[in-house]
Amino acid sequence: MLESPIIAIDAMGGDIGPEVTVAAAARILKQRQDVKLILVGLEDKINVQLSRLNIKTSDRLSVQHASEQVAMDEAPALALRKKKDSSMRVAINLVQEGKADAVVSAGNTGALMATSKFVFKTLRGIDRPAIMTTLPNVKGHTHMLDLGANVDCSEDNLFQFAVMGSVTASAVDNVDNPRVGLLNIGSESMKGNAQVKAAEPLLQNSNLNYIGFVEGDDIYNGSVDVVVCDGFVGNISLKSTEGVAKMIGQFMKEEFKRNLFTKLIAFIAMPVLKAFKKRVDHRRYNGASLLGLKKIAIKSHGGADEYAYSKAINVAILEVEKSVPQCIESRLGALLEKTSATC
């Protein structure tokens, strides 16, 4: 690890591109004096944004030209094969060449996973990388994986996800033995589909702080730190909650906008409503980790704004500081060889 974390930013990725990514980079440079950023993408477009924000390149902020872009709906395999000079690929290469410590992209998730996996390679002991995100809960936050990288998972995959999730949560949250739960439809041992039933003994016999099966509502009630599931279930759980949260928000807005009287009430209640809005602001949790790779790759939501994108950069910085891939490798090695881990 280099002394100052260096983050390679896929400046072209996401629904909006440089307008968001460059502004987010500027925000981070103000917040963190010890971080260096490399903006990767079409030089002209990046420079337009730098001028707009009145920022000059320096030893802390450089631009790396890349002539191509991966489209949001492009087939991952095609992007990997054909777009050798895409902003995403060049940013990933910078990390592989040791010129940066982590890559952040708001681009095509499948392409980011496929390209990172191809370039970085997976850690020894990991069959498949997984996507982990942080979600709010009533007491703090919960880590959850996989969120969609792996749809059909074996019990070994689920076990590896548990190890990766536990190690990462432990490192980024500074806690010793995060509580790990396996997502299921009941807490009794007879419940569940074939995979979770097969994964249960592997987890019980591990030295993870495995607390057993957890249910969907446990993700948000603070009873578990790391929730493990296959990517099909994880993605549907996450999208379902996004849908219901949006609906609740819309209902609330409609009730406060119903008539002049309710609008007046909304005006009076503004300080509370603002505090509430801030509290449920999902942008704070932007930045999902592609775990199980030899280097650090962070996926931002495609529709992230400047603030949200800066949070994803922060996740990358934190994982660099905590040497997350090295910790996972050490813990996995210890599990495989029955020795003690260094992380």
Added chain:
Amino acid sequence: MLESPIIAIDAMGGDIGPEVTVAAAARILKQRQDVKLILVGLEDKINVQLSRLNIKTSDRLSVQHASEQVAMDEAPALALRKKKDSSMRVAINLVQEGKADAVVSAGNTGALMATSKFVFKTLRGIDRPAIMTTLPNVKGHTHMLDLGANVDCSEDNLFQFAVMGSVTASAVDNVDNPRVGLLNIGSESMKGNAQVKAAEPLLQNSNLNYIGFVEGDDIYNGSVDVVVCDGFVGNISLKSTEGVAKMIGQFMKEEFKRNLFTKLIAFIAMPVLKAFKKRVDHRRYNGASLLGLKKIAIKSHGGADEYAYSKAINVAILEVEKSVPQCIESRLGALLEKTSATC
């Protein structure tokens, strides 16, 4: 079908029992002059509640004694074999004997499914019954199945769920061709786990109004009428949204209770907050259907209060009026024999 719908109520089922179920029955008798109810369970306990509410039995309200109860955590197979005189079993038997048209229970879900399946039998063409519920969406409501009866599903199971869901939605909502979607992690055809990929062509080649893959957030945005998934995914999606809704509610409460000033605001905003609360009141959607059986069984939430339980009785009444099992059988027969359905 009898002229007045007769509903057998498992009066002992649920976390609370007769205090809730008898009161809910009383509420329904006031609302619906054309409905008859049979309260099944410990006669003494039911009579205490009837006295408390100052209600007399009549030709519209009778009590059927049953000496046993199924515990909420009892193994379904054990309940089925050993508890022949449980309130749940006796209520189900009343339907089978033609003395009632539908059963409602807030008891042990697994036992209700196992016993209903054993006594009623499944419809021809249905391999496994499924649990369907109604959920709010921004424009109205969505039906979703399976919610947990079947954890490992084949493509044929998913197809049958789609038929049952479509027929039931069509009957209870009075719509001709409800939009049916298959729950997945993306809308592109390359996405999904093995089961949904295998189910897709079956749905595409059917005469259902199949609109393709839908994602978790679509359940709540009004873009689909019937969401089909396996019971593992469905249960986790549902519980996840319950968890996040509860968390949002708690955050809101905390912000309004922060200090004297915010409490004053809460007091002023009370009419709007009440209207909002009513709008997101999940009790309105209580009452899940056990579909695919020859008779009607409705599962109430175990923790339902009087109002919520009365909603479950209403679902039973509606399904009796619409002859839901007969409609499913007719539609399935038509699909299997390529003739036209009578429903």
